[in-house]
Amino acid sequence: MKIHEINAKMEALKSAFDQYREIPLSQRTRFMHDTGERLLKNKDRLIQIAMKETHLPAERLLGELKRTAFQLTSYADACKNGYWMDIRIQKPAEENKPVIKKMNVPLGPVLIFGAGNFPFAYSTAGGDTACALAAGCSVMVKAHPQHAATSDAVAGIIEEAVKENNMPSHLFMHVHANDLSLVEKLVKHPVIKAVGFTxxxxxxxxxxxxxxTREQPIPVFAEMGSTNPVFILPGKMKESAEPYAQTVSDSILTDAGQFCTKPGILVIQKNTDANIFLKTLQDKMSQATPVAMLNVGIYENYEYKKGLSTEQENVKTISTNKHNRQPLMGTPQLTLIDAKDFIANNVLKQEVFGPYCIIVCCRDINEMKQVASSLEGQLTCTLAATVQEAGQQKELIKILQSICGRFIFNGVPTGVQVCPAMQHGGPFPATTSSLFTSVGPDGIKRFTRPLAFQNVAEELLPDALKETNPLQLWRYTDDRFTR
Amino acid sequence: MKIHEINAKMEALKSAFDQYREIPLSQRTRFMHDTGERLLKNKDRLIQIAMKETHLPAERLLGELKRTAFQLTSYADACKNGYWMDIRIQKPAEENKPVIKKMNVPLGPVLIFGAGNFPFAYSTAGGDTACALAAGCSVMVKAHPQHAATSDAVAGIIEEAVKENNMPSHLFMHVHANDLSLVEKLVKHPVIKAVGFTxxxxxxxxxxxxxxTREQPIPVFAEMGSTNPVFILPGKMKESAEPYAQTVSDSILTDAGQFCTKPGILVIQKNTDANIFLKTLQDKMSQATPVAMLNVGIYENYEYKKGLSTEQENVKTISTNKHNRQPLMGTPQLTLIDAKDFIANNVLKQEVFGPYCIIVCCRDINEMKQVASSLEGQLTCTLAATVQEAGQQKELIKILQSICGRFIFNGVPTGVQVCPAMQHGGPFPATTSSLFTSVGPDGIKRFTRPLAFQNVAEELLPDALKETNPLQLWRYTDDRFTR
Known part of the structure; x- marks a missing residue:
């Protein structure tokens, strides 16, 4: 793309934004619902294309496509409900004081990067796009090169929905940009007001x-990975070493562990129960049939990172997958290390994207706390424990909660539910801003900013702020939420 | 300060945070109320010190001190109410789905810079400190060098309140750091998790x-200035040229115009009514008795910036203050320029901190829109118009709203009310993040991040998320806010 082509696209994106932001919430909602329905109607075609490009199984892709449609519709419904708008209404506190009303308004055109591991749910029509459209922003998606045809197909469906619902043309734009300097130009273009990336x-x-470092800096919401450590206390081990090992290994192995919430580090205390846990896990990891990874790049990166971790001093390989190694197949692997060696070696704390997991053996609870303290920011931390023993380990819990965006008790981190209470984000380097989520309707807020209206006449106010609350939105006034 | 001294202070700040975040909201609230009361009890002493350092009149300083106490108490009350915590509760949507509960938790120790123009309200015990303390963060304040003694006195009172209320020692720390490299070390210290600056x-x-550019980047909430343009339409001019000129000139002149919301640009259309407006404004600006500015640095900067603006091509000085010019005194000045010259010259769009204002003359509404489009991000934009004519100028309104954080209709931008509906912030370069406010209880959110709790047993949940809602906080669940 030449500079003048970029500029022309950006101008169109800006113009679409200026029109779209004025469109009533109800129409925005209908358009997003319709987009979701169109995706599902085209499911067979989309899944076929995506299977070729990503090697993901049909069942998983169908689930992902349904999730994508659900995101579009549930974020659209949040539009109607309006709770993410953070509306505040201040009546004059005393005579001569102004009436002030505040609501979140769209930031402007948003640039979104398709994610390699979610060809549907975090790519072209994915969570970031759904949030930006719900917010009232126009969207430019930079297709992920490893599922470019899937991205094209989905983009075609969105563009169709834009047209059929009489939305502004160029509300949604789709570009391929595999040259770094071109990507830089897109990110730094003055029309772009925010970026979403996974x-x-x-x-x-x-x-x-x-x-x-733009002339006018903009927020970049980048989700960049996580090792999702799982800390297992002795009581839990005693209670359910074997079934919990089954659950955890499923979480590691599903879809070749290609999830940002795959548990990559298990922290345990050495004892007899732990041996049962380890044995079960070893069996599962050894016997699991390797599945094809997303693409050659991901596969090679997995092999490299897995090798790097395994080769670190005092790392012991404790599972050898019984299937023959084949190109593109993500071979599960389990390693083990003592806590003190783990704490001292930052290579072991990096994400290995794929079905790899390292087990950290601790002497006691103090060493578990030291391991926790040595970790960087995470999307999730999990504590597996009986309620009673957890009650005695407040300090460990405090450490874990201080480094993550979601704290899970007796479960596994995979399976990120799309709902208002979800927090998918976490302290750096898990994301670039721990103050926001990329899953759930609160993710819409990433692409908005508050705007206060002072003494503005009723006729000039947006419907969301009108006296009678014609849109029936949740609003905070006189210390209460009402609708 | 040597590195080991900085480290020791930071360790203490971190340890105070770890204790403070666990303290019940009710105690946090009491401590903040008490701090406010102590400030007011010491008002005579504090005002005397501040008068010497800032040349601000006693009456203004008393008002500012009351505002400071009000911020502390109203943000503390928001603590009890909890609406800024954005609590979301998700019951299992289907069988086998988890319970997820989310709330905002404190980010960590916060570094706050005292502001030169508000020795009380945006300095040591000011809005940023009140927000951080309400959020549950420990606070290090870097004193503003131009009112260092005031800052010391206020810090002493906060430290007293910390002690008397049995808060963790070093919850609040006060440092003087006038060497840039020392300031850099503070901002870049790993213990610090956010920065507030005005x-x-x-x-x-x-x-x-x-x-x-830290190893672990952190949010910096910097409010950096604004020209607060006021656009006056012909109908309004016809209706109230003279009284509105009085109001606007007061807004420019109060306390030597040393407010971030001082109107620095007035945009009008040339006609007979505008002449009345100009005449009134000229009279006020010529006759106003200059008042002492905050300090020599501010005064010299004002003289320089005023001179720079006045010397630009085709800028016409239209008021000459009748009082003798004296060092430190902020002499009011009014200039005038044609829209086309203004649009072409970015120097004229920069803030001149002090009682200076430039009037931009437009031929018609189209030129007014061009002026609006040429402006950068602002804290506020004001439209002075009759309701009827404003109704016909949707496009101008749209442009103004797109560049500011607060849109004022028929008023003036000075007078920032402390309330939930306030938005004090705006697109860059007004602030570094238009997504947040620095005034009002929503400002607390700058120093928090969401944390989700998945399937966490009741006994292990913070009180804010317990089933029975023992703290009576506002919570969003099943598409409703309840308490």
Missing amino acids: GSYKAGKQIFDWGN | GSYKAGKQIFDWGN
Whole structure:
């Protein structure tokens, strides 16, 4: 793309934004619902294309497509409900004081990067796009090169929905840009007011830096990975070593562990019960049939990172997968290390994207706390424990909660539910802003900013702020939420 | 300060945070109320010190001190109410789905910079400190060098309140740091998790850049200035040229115009009514008795920036203050320029901190829109118009709303009310993050991040998320807010 082509696209995106932001919430909602329905109507075609490009099984892709449609419709419904708008209404406190009303308004055109591991749910029509459209922003999606045809097909469906619902043309734009300098130009273009990204630390951090060093800096919401440590206390081990090992291994193995919430580090205390846990896990990891990874790049990266971790001093391989190694197949692997060696070695704390997991053996609870304290920011931390023993380990819980965005008790981190209470985000380097979520309707707020209206006449107010609350939105006034 | 001294202070700040975040909301509230009361009890002493350092009149300082106490108490009350915590509760949607509960938790120790123009309300015990303490963060304040003694006195009172209310020692720390490299070390210290700043663009941008280039980047909430343009339409001019000129000139002149919301640009259409407006404004600006500015630095900067603006091509000086010019006195000045010259010259769009204002003359509404489109991000934009004519100028309104955080209809931008509906912030370069406010209880959110609790047993949940809602906080569940 030449500069004048970029500029022309950006102008169109800006113009679409200026029109779209004025469109009533109810129409925005209908358009998003319709987009979701169109995706589902085209499911067979979409899944076929995506299977070829990503090697993901049909069943998983169908589930993902349904999730994508659900995101579009549930974020659209949040539009109607309006609770994410943070509306506040201040009547004059005393005579001569103004009436002030505040609501979140869309930031402007948003640039979104398709994610490699979710061809539907976090790509073209994915969570970031759904949030931006719900917020009232126009969207430019930069297709992920490894599922470019899927991205094209989904983009075609969105564009169809835009047209059929009489939305402004160019509300949604789709570009392929595999040249770094072109990507930089897109991120730094003055029309773009925010960026959404899900992918590697390296790419995410680069985009974050570009966003901050623009003439007018913009927020870059990059989700960059996590090791999702699981801490298992002795009581839990005693109670359910074997079934919990089954659950955890499923969480590691599903879809070749290609999830940002895959548990990559298990922290345990050495004892007899732990041996049962380990044995079960070893069996599962050894016997699991390797499945094809998303693409050659992901596969090679997995092999490299797995090798790097395994080769670190005092790391012991404790499972050898019984199936023959084949190119593209993500071979599960389990390793083990003592806590003190783990704490001292930061290589072991990096995400290995794929069905790999390292077990950290601790002497006692104090060593578990030291392990926890040595970790960086995470999307999730999990504590597996009986309620009673957890009640005695407030300090460990405090450490875990201080480094993550979601704290799970007796479960596994995979399976990120799309709902208002979800927090999918976490302290750096898990994301570039722990203050926001990328899953759930609160994710819409990433693409909005508050605007206060002071003494503005009723006729000139947006419907959301009108006296009679014609849109029936949740609003905070006189210390109460009402609707 | 040597590195080991900084480290020791930071360790103490971190330890105070770890204790403070666990303290029940009710105690946090009491402590903040008590701090406010102590400030008021010491008002005579504090005002005397501040008068010497800032040349601000006693009456203004008393008002500011009351505002400071009100911020502390009203943000503390927001603590009890909890609406800023954005609590969301998700019951299992289907069988086997988890219970997820989310709330905002404190980010960690916060570094706050005292503001030069508000020795009380945006300095040591000011809005940022009140927000951080309400959020559950420990606070290090870097004193503003131009009112260091005031800052010391206020810090002493906060420290007394910390002690008397049995808060963790070192919950609040006060440092003097006038060496840039020391300031950089503070901003970049790993213990610090967020920064609050109010001041110049140059300093704010530098701190923002430091925050972004740390090993672990942190949010820097810097408010860096604004020209607060006021657009006056012909109908309003016809209706109330003279009284509105009185109101506007008061807004420019109060306390030597040393407010971030002082109107610095007035945009009008040339006609007979506008002449009345101009005449009134000229009279007020010529006759106003200059008052002492905050300090020599501010005064010299005012003289320089005023001179720079006045010397630009085709800028016409239209008021000459009748009082003799004296050092430190902020001499009011009014200039005038044609819209086309204004649009072409970015120097004229910069903030001149002090009682200076430039009037931009437009031929028609189209030129007014062009002026609006040429402006950068602002804290506020004001439209003075009759309701009827405003109804016909939707496009101008749209432009103004797109560049500001607060849109005022028929008023003046000065007078920032402390209330939930306030938005004090705006697109860059007004602030470094338009997504947050620095005034009102929503400002607390700057120093928090969401944390989700998945399937966590009742006994292990914070009180804010317990089933029975023992703290009576506002919570969003099943598409409703309840308490």
